[in-house]
Structure formats: structure tokens, C-alpha cells
Amino acid sequence: MEEIIIPISAIEHFEYCPRQCALIHCDGIWADNAHTVRGSRMHRRVDSGASRRERGKTILRAIPLWSEELGLSGRSDAVELDGDRVRPVEYKSGVPHGQAANMQVCAQALCLEEMFGVDVPVGYVWYGGPRRRIRVDFTSRLRGRVKSAIATIRQQIQSGRLPDAPNDRRCRECQLRPHCLPELTSSPRKTERYLKATVFGCAT
Ligand code: SF4
Known part of the structure; x- marks a missing residue:
């Protein structure tokens, strides 16, 4: 290779x-x-x-x-x-x-x-x-x-x-945040909350 x-x-x-x-x-x-x-x-x-x-x-x-x-x-x-x-x-x-x-x-x-x-x-x-x-x-x-x-x-x-995304304080300053979507990959619970808030428009 x-x-x-x-x-x-x-x-x-x-x-x-x-x-x-x-x-x-x-x-x-x-x-x-x-x-x-x-x-x-x-x-x-x-x-x-x-x-x-x-x-x-x-x-x-x-x-x-x-x-x-x-x-x-x-x-x-x-x-x-x-x-x-x-x-x-x-x-x-x-x-x-x-x-x-x-x-x-x-x-x-x-x-x-x-x-x-x-x-x-x-x-x-x-x-x-x-x-x-x-x-x-x-x-x-x-x-x-x-x-x-x-x-x-x-x-x-x-x-x-x-x-996996660490989804910690580094993400606040990261230029790739809109592409990375750390909220989606850091934990299943956070993914669920993120989808409810952004896709289905309801708060948990
Ligand atoms: S937004 Fe993504 S790429 Fe940027 S620091 Fe966070 S996990 Fe890393």
C-alpha cells in the first residue's frame, strides 16, 4: 500500500x-x-x-x-x-x-x-x-x-x-461545528434531545 x-x-x-x-x-x-x-x-x-x-x-x-x-x-x-x-x-x-x-x-x-x-x-x-x-x-x-x-x-x-465527538468546550470555538454536529454523535440521549428540538420542534 x-x-x-x-x-x-x-x-x-x-x-x-x-x-x-x-x-x-x-x-x-x-x-x-x-x-x-x-x-x-x-x-x-x-x-x-x-x-x-x-x-x-x-x-x-x-x-x-x-x-x-x-x-x-x-x-x-x-x-x-x-x-x-x-x-x-x-x-x-x-x-x-x-x-x-x-x-x-x-x-x-x-x-x-x-x-x-x-x-x-x-x-x-x-x-x-x-x-x-x-x-x-x-x-x-x-x-x-x-x-x-x-x-x-x-x-x-x-x-x-x-x-466520536467529545461535544465539550472545544466545540464552542470550532469552525467545523455546523458540519460536525457534535450534539448528534456524543450520546444517544443528546441525539434524541437534539432531534426533538431541531427536527420535530419540541422541547424535552
Ligand atoms: S465541533 Fe466537532 S470537530 Fe469541532 S471540536 Fe467539537 S467534536 Fe471536534
């Missing part, structure tokens, strides 16, 4: 919600909300910047990344080269929360290590909310978590199975 190449962006989607990851990367569903539009605008700005020299470092913009070993591909917002040091930088429009962005930049580091044959122990995530960047150490624990996520995403795509 041909190997399934996992997009680096899928790791962030998976970490947020495995069902969201499956909807986007198995079913090809996408929708925007205020968060994703802000993020896309930021990435357009970042990607349109030219590679340049800055305080003795070379900053490469929007470079393609891949790992044959992990079956992974994507793109880095920025890669800083300082002598023999290579550092990926991911840009986010919001504020730090959870591990998703750290896992995404760690996956970029794994690609850079394979591509350039160097160690990449550290990277950064720049957040538009506080307008500062946070250092991310690529510990063996974080690397293991990223590799495990890649393996699970691959299994998810191969099986074609849509994970």
Missing part, C-alpha cells in the same frame, strides 16, 4: 480534536470562523515576507519541509539559520493554549533534522495576542507525542473512521 503522507498541519488539528482532524484530512471539509480568518491573514503576511538577514541571522520564509522517515510534509513559516544552528518559528494569531502549536513546531524540527542532518533542539512559536514568541524545547517526551500523533492520524485516515 502506498504510504499516506501526513500534513504537518494535521498534527495541530488532531491535538485540538481527533474528529476535527478526520473531518479536514479524511473528508476534506473546511470552514472558516473569526479565528481561522485571523490566522490565514497572519500567515499570508508572514509568507509574503522575503527571506532576509537580521541581527546576524538568516531568516528563511515559507520553506517546504518533509520527512521521508515519518511520512510527513508541510511548510515552515520561518526558519532561522545562525551559524550551524537551525530554528523553526511558527506564527499564531492568538494566545498560547495547549500543546498543539508546540507539537506543530516540533514536527517541523523533526523534518529539518532529517533534511539538513543537524540537531534542532529548540524552536519558537510567535503569538499575535501578546506579540511575543515563546521558546519550545523539543524534549524526547514532546518528540514522542508528535510521533504517536502522526501514527494515530495515519491509522485514522487508513480506517476512514470518524471519531
Whole structure:
């Protein structure tokens, strides 16, 4: 069987919600909300910047990344080269929360290590909310978590199975909520209530 190449962006989607990851990367569903539009605008700005020299470092913009070993591909917002040091930088429009962005930049580091044959122990995530960047150490624990996520995403795509909806606070902020209908899949009781309220127009 041909190997399934996992997009680096899928790791962030998976970490947020495995069902969201499956909807986007198995079913090809996408929708925007205020968060994703802000993020896309930021990435357009970042990607349109030219590679340049800055305080003795070379900053490469929007470079393609891949790992044959992990079956992974994507793109880095920025890669800083300082002598023999290579550092990926991911840009986010919001504020730090959870591990998703750290896992995404760690996956970029794994690609850079394979591509350039160097160690990449550290990277950064720049957040538009506080307008500062946070250092991310690529510990063996974080690397293991990223590799495990890649393996699970691959299994998810191969099986074609849509994970159940957690239907929790994540759903309030999720751009795919109208497509996912988490109320319908989280429990039979909730499904019954949802159908009564929305299809049959009666409250329980
Ligand atoms: S609406 Fe909730 S369950 Fe559905 S994809 Fe989004 S976060 Fe996941």
C-alpha cells in the first residue's frame, strides 16, 4: 500500500480534536470562523515576507519541509539559520493554549533534522495576542507525542473512521461545528434531545 503522507498541519488539528482532524484530512471539509480568518491573514503576511538577514541571522520564509522517515510534509513559516544552528518559528494569531502549536513546531524540527542532518533542539512559536514568541524545547517526551500523533492520524485516515465527538468546550470555538454536529454523535440521549428540538420542534 502506498504510504499516506501526513500534513504537518494535521498534527495541530488532531491535538485540538481527533474528529476535527478526520473531518479536514479524511473528508476534506473546511470552514472558516473569526479565528481561522485571523490566522490565514497572519500567515499570508508572514509568507509574503522575503527571506532576509537580521541581527546576524538568516531568516528563511515559507520553506517546504518533509520527512521521508515519518511520512510527513508541510511548510515552515520561518526558519532561522545562525551559524550551524537551525530554528523553526511558527506564527499564531492568538494566545498560547495547549500543546498543539508546540507539537506543530516540533514536527517541523523533526523534518529539518532529517533534511539538513543537524540537531534542532529548540524552536519558537510567535503569538499575535501578546506579540511575543515563546521558546519550545523539543524534549524526547514532546518528540514522542508528535510521533504517536502522526501514527494515530495515519491509522485514522487508513480506517476512514470518524471519531466520536467529545461535544465539550472545544466545540464552542470550532469552525467545523455546523458540519460536525457534535450534539448528534456524543450520546444517544443528546441525539434524541437534539432531534426533538431541531427536527420535530419540541422541547424535552
Ligand atoms: S465541533 Fe467539537 S467534536 Fe466537532 S470537530 Fe469541532 S471540536 Fe471536534
